[in-house]
Amino acid sequence: MAVKVAVIYYSATGNVYKLAQAIEEGAREAGAETRLKKVRELAPDEAIKSNQGWHDHVMATQDVPEVELDDLEWADAYIFGTPTRYGNVSAQLKQFLDTTGGLWFQGKLADKVVGGFTSAQNANGGQESTLISMYNVFMHWGSIIVPTGYTSDEIFAAGGNPYGVSSTDPTDGSGPNEQELAAARYQGRRIADKARALTGSRV
Numbered sequence: 001m002a003v004k005v006a007v008i009y010y011s012a013t014g015n016v017y018k019l020a021q022a023i024e025e026g027a028r029e030a031g032a033e034t035r036l037k038k039v040r041e042l043a044p045d046e047a048i049k050s051n052q053g054w055h056d057h058v059m060a061t062q063d064v065p066e067v068e069l070d071d072l073e074w075a076d077a078y079i080f081g082t083p084t085r086y087g088n089v090s091a092q093l094k095q096f097l098d099t100t101g102g103l104w105f106q107g108k109l110a111d112k113v114v115g116g117f118t119s120a121q122n123a124n125g126g127q128e129s130t131l132i133s134m135y136n137v138f139m140h141w142g143s144i145i146v147p148t149g150y151t152s153d154e155i156f157a158a159g160g161n162p163y164g165v166s167s168t169d170p171t172d173g174s175g176p177n178e179q180e181l182a183a184a185r186y187q188g189r190r191i192a193d194k195a196r197a198l199t200g201s202r203v
């Protein structure tokens with residue numbers, strides 16, 4: 001049976017979404033069954049409409065399904081993505097993470113492989129602190145965190161972030177570059193491979 005990988009993300013202006021698509025592609029290349037899900041938008045309409053890129057992205061991704069807690073039960077592995085928000089996880093993704101208390105209490109989140117990815121405007125804009133903040137949650141879940149490390153040339157070529165895949169926003173709407181997308185596909189393959197190796201070892 002194929003290993004099951006859920007790619008769960010929040011994206012306002014599309015950068016994280018493009019990374020999420022590449023990660024899903026990589027997981028599929030590695031033979032995984034995948035689900036690509038967004039978390040619910042929480043920002044008021046006025047805020048979204050005040051930013052053309054944000055508004056366009058919301059409209060363009062209407063058909064991406066919203067994540068449900070069932071997706072976490074279904075998956076053997078998760079990869080979570082968020083834009084960097086002042087060096088931290090976006091409120092939208094955090095809000096979803098904060099709805100997982102029931103599953104956590106039942107032990108249903110433990111022993112699953114997990115990774116994270118992010119995008120920030122600046123090369124040193126807090127990508128690593130965002131990923132570490134996200135990983136705090138996964139430690140509480142008892143997840144098996146699989147960072148990218150320096151395990152492949154794709155990671156070096158994309159800027160060398162060993163904590164997880166990250167991109168630097170080109171701010172012209174073009175999104176992550178080819179090297180960053182290649183690193184994202186690699187992360188998808190890596191998480192799927194490690195999840196396959198560990199599936200069956202869960203208690």
Ligand SMILES: Cc1cc2nc3c(=O)[nH]c(=O)nc-3n(C[C@H](O)[C@H](O)[C@H](O)COP(=O)(O)O)c2cc1C
Binds near residue numbers: 014015017086087
């Ligand atoms: C409220 C807010 C806070 C942000 N904080 C940071 C930051 O700390 N460092 C940084 O480099 N970029 C920061 N950014 C920029 C975004 O992280 C960046 O544009 C990212 O690529 C957006 O991803 P998205 O297109 O998936 O929404 C911030 C943006 C907003 C709106």
